[in-house]
Amino acid sequence: MITKLDSKIPSGPLESKWDRHRFSERLVSPNNKRKLTVIVVGTGLAGASAASTLGQLGYQVECFCFHDSPRRAHSIAAQGGINAAKNYQDDGDSVGRLFYDTIKGGDFRSREANVYRLAQISGQIIDQCVALGIPFAREYGGQLANRSFGGVQVSRTFYCRGQTGQQLLLGAYSALCWQIERGQVTMRPRTEMLDLIVVDGQARGIVVRDLVTGRISIHTAHVVVLATGGYSNVYYLSTNASGSNVTATYRAWKQGAAFANPCFTQIHPTAIPPSDAYQAKLTLMSESLRNDGRLWVPKMLGDIRAPRDISEGERDYFLERRYPRFGNLAPRDIASRAVKAVCDEGRGVGPNGHGVYLDFAGVVEQQGLDVVSERYGNLFEMYHRITGEDAYHAPMRIYPAPHYTMGGLWVDYNLMSTIPGLFVIGEANFADHGANRLGASSLMQGLGDGYFILPYTIGHYLATAKLPPVTEDHAEAREAHHRVLNRMARLLAAKGRRTAASFHRKLGSLLWNYCGMSRNETGLKLALSSIPTLREEFWRDVVVPGTGDSFNQELEYAGRVADYLEFAELLCHDAWHRQESCGAHFREEYQTGDGEPKRDDARFSHVAAWEYREGASPILHKEPLAFEFVQPTTRSYQ
Amino acid sequence: MRFTLNIWRQNGPNENGRFISYEAYDVSPRMSFLEMLDGVNQGLVANGEEPVAFEHDCREGICGSCSLVIDGIPHGPDRGITTCQLYMRRFPDGAIITIEPWRAAAFPIVKDLVVDRSALDRVMQAGGYVSVNTGGAVDGNALLIGKDQAETAMDAASCIGCGACVAACKNASAMLFVAAKVSHLALLPQGKPERTGRVTAMIEAMDREGFGSCGNQYECEAVCPKRISVRFIATLNREYRRAGIVESALPNASESPHAESV
Numbered sequence: 001m002i003t004k005l006d007s008k009i010p011s012g013p014l015e016s017k018w019d020r021h022r023f024s025e026r027l028v029s030p031n032n033k034r035k036l037t038v039i040v041v042g043t044g045l046a047g048a049s050a051a052s053t054l055g056q057l058g059y060q061v062e063c064f065c066f067h068d069s070p071r072r073a074h075s076i077a078a079q080g081g082i083n084a085a086k087n088y089q090d091d092g093d094s095v096g097r098l099f100y101d102t103i104k105g106g107d108f109r110s111r112e113a114n115v116y117r118l119a120q121i122s123g124q125i126i127d128q129c130v131a132l133g134i135p136f137a138r139e140y141g142g143q144l145a146n147r148s149f150g151g152v153q154v155s156r157t158f159y160c161r162g163q164t165g166q167q168l169l170l171g172a173y174s175a176l177c178w179q180i181e182r183g184q185v186t187m188r189p190r191t192e193m194l195d196l197i198v199v200d201g202q203a204r205g206i207v208v209r210d211l212v213t214g215r216i217s218i219h220t221a222h223v224v225v226l227a228t229g230g231y232s233n234v235y236y237l238s239t240n241a242s243g244s245n246v247t248a249t250y251r252a253w254k255q256g257a258a259f260a261n262p263c264f265t266q267i268h269p270t271a272i273p274p275s276d277a278y279q280a281k282l283t284l285m286s287e288s289l290r291n292d293g294r295l296w297v298p299k300m301l302g303d304i305r306a307p308r309d310i311s312e313g314e315r316d317y318f319l320e321r322r323y324p325r326f327g328n329l330a331p332r333d334i335a336s337r338a339v340k341a342v343c344d345e346g347r348g349v350g351p352n353g354h355g356v357y358l359d360f361a362g363v364v365e366q367q368g369l370d371v372v373s374e375r376y377g378n379l380f381e382m383y384h385r386i387t388g389e390d391a392y393h394a395p396m397r398i399y400p401a402p403h404y405t406m407g408g409l410w411v412d413y414n415l416m417s418t419i420p421g422l423f424v425i426g427e428a429n430f431a432d433h434g435a436n437r438l439g440a441s442s443l444m445q446g447l448g449d450g451y452f453i454l455p456y457t458i459g460h461y462l463a464t465a466k467l468p469p470v471t472e473d474h475a476e477a478r479e480a481h482h483r484v485l486n487r488m489a490r491l492l493a494a495k496g497r498r499t500a501a502s503f504h505r506k507l508g509s510l511l512w513n514y515c516g517m518s519r520n521e522t523g524l525k526l527a528l529s530s531i532p533t534l535r536e537e538f539w540r541d542v543v544v545p546g547t548g549d550s551f552n553q554e555l556e557y558a559g560r561v562a563d564y565l566e567f568a569e570l571l572c573h574d575a576w577h578r579q580e581s582c583g584a585h586f587r588e589e590y591q592t593g594d595g596e597p598k599r600d601d602a603r604f605s606h607v608a609a610w611e612y613r614e615g616a617s618p619i620l621h622k623e624p625l626a627f628e629f630v631q632p633t634t635r636s637y638q
Numbered sequence: 639m640r641f642t643l644n645i646w647r648q649n650g651p652n653e654n655g656r657f658i659s660y661e662a663y664d665v666s667p668r669m670s671f672l673e674m675l676d677g678v679n680q681g682l683v684a685n686g687e688e689p690v691a692f693e694h695d696c697r698e699g700i701c702g703s704c705s706l707v708i709d710g711i712p713h714g715p716d717r718g719i720t721t722c723q724l725y726m727r728r729f730p731d732g733a734i735i736t737i738e739p740w741r742a743a744a745f746p747i748v749k750d751l752v753v754d755r756s757a758l759d760r761v762m763q764a765g766g767y768v769s770v771n772t773g774g775a776v777d778g779n780a781l782l783i784g785k786d787q788a789e790t791a792m793d794a795a796s797c798i799g800c801g802a803c804v805a806a807c808k809n810a811s812a813m814l815f816v817a818a819k820v821s822h823l824a825l826l827p828q829g830k831p832e833r834t835g836r837v838t839a840m841i842e843a844m845d846r847e848g849f850g851s852c853g854n855q856y857e858c859e860a861v862c863p864k865r866i867s868v869r870f871i872a873t874l875n876r877e878y879r880r881a882g883i884v885e886s887a888l889p890n891a892s893e894s895p896h897a898e899s900v
Contacts, residue, residue, distance in 0.1 A: 142782025
């Protein structure tokens, strides 16, 4: 039972909270660190940076990932960059401004103290990455280069071409390799976490499946860290990798960890539109394209002429019209909704009308084909490869796609969940982005959590908690082991006729339609009543070929789909409860006359943390958000 | 569109494998190669048969998971892309397509088209890093790095670790993979302190894992989805030669793989 959510935010001035907190934390002596074991699940930016740093500090780390190598975690796909308040450009940036942009970008639904701390350590993250040999873009004079991103007016984004996530992850992976070589980290690839072991209220281990042999085993430790990423794949089609899933965090939820703000799901405005039913993923076109590309649709309904035959006067540059101050660089949630609005009016372009133009004709004319090609060549090539169309001569067609999840397991200021000893970092937690994340901030948060926050806070827990020995034979460990075995057996026993993917696709379209870019009471009720039916059908009619004691990708996937079928309900509960529009969460009932979201601070200035109850609706706990240092205002980019 | 697929199927590392023929119907030219395989697998699963195992994750050419030899060429007929970025419009309707796993002694088969590439991780663990502790790093602009140098380091660092270079090489050499990491770090001031020990340790690890030697055929460059140049193999050879000279001048260098260079 969760009695009270204690965020453990230190009192006193914002600027010195983290410094004072670190000083007041207890430390573990080097001799004792050797005797303490830490489980880290996931090897993305957060997991790899945490595992390597904890290993380097002297803890015995056991690190798990479901990929064949820790280097393949989905952080690798982040394109654009990483923010830091270095103010190398001398354009007015500061820790305070990064803090304010992030709080405002998140529509005042995140904690001041967490966000301020993130802005404070952002510079250190860049220094650390440079020290690891990450080849950031440089100016001719040898200094680090920067670019700008949506929702801000300074250039604070550091980047490595369009592969920033790859380079940062390979940096963290290399640090992990060093610790594996030193014997401080034991790496277990191709191993998937399937349950959490809680002993006397403390997280003390996990149950995993070896994906090659199928063997289910118990791993115990003094503390468990989850760095298992987000759940955008609940929508079936998203920009996430096909393996990204909610299973680890969802199973932790069922063991008592509160899940916060699950309805805050970011829909990225610029992805290549879905074309057919077979499609397995949506490909993102970097936000940087909106620096020069202009979004438009025909003014006239049902105008099916080729884009070049539609004259300037007959075009609606809807972002520039609605948000003149930020124009095409409006934040992601706002741009996505504007795209949806024009498509809903019937002015969308391309097959099914699910698309708008992203047009580079203006910049090509002004600056020449060469300049555009140098800046965006790789993206135009990617677009051409996927669609077979040439974006240099006709505008791209783009449409929003699920991309990132701000919601996640609830954590306090120390990144610990409501289960003592269960820490959650990176996208898997809910902490820093509020109701909408700004571009280039997820890399900052993942590495901030792993390199600079968790290594401090975990020490205090280990120094102060009573942690009696727990072995594989402990009753709770056996119990968790049984839960996993039973579930595997149940999946393999269902010899129906339909594939797991067919259920996943159906769930995805249900969520996309009723709990996607905009939500309303009727739709959410419909989704909430349809999901249990779909879940029943799944268990009755799914087919999983093969056996449990071998390499079986279909079994892995079916298990993840089964969790989505439960988790989707939690997501809709949260969206139903939040009767306001804020950030990425847009409730149609709460909007102004011109379609702008109406936030309700009096009723909803809180984090919604949900507690699991077996066989009943989840219980809502509220953590009020106190704004001591900034005044929540209407978030306007007009 | 419609295709005949000859797919390598093998239950495990110690079992015999063989080609099995499958028909792919109703394929759209807009499908990716992996989506086409998804379709075949959906049909198999719905019939209660085991689907063809193959690796995939990001499906946008960056994670390095996908690994198919298509008609004899790792990642298929086009240059500079991974299998997941290959689209069916590239193939003539009715074509017969042969699909095999990466074949190399250092990459044992896990199942069907899935191989074990952990040898590459072990080569990285031997020295593919800069040994710096978290915290205490100097300001990012404290060491200036020229744009050209940074760009060349980035060219090398863009390796996705897919192993196509090994699969394409008749010696199953991992020289391009090792060269990319050694060059990336040798080009940057941060990599300099461990430069000597790194190249030696990584080459030794590469040999230990059973990868062959470079035969200068450049097949690796031709199939590399990130178009990493074989020039870096020249850099690797130079670094290795240099390490031999520097190491012989250091009394205890062989005892410490990460010894500082002079």
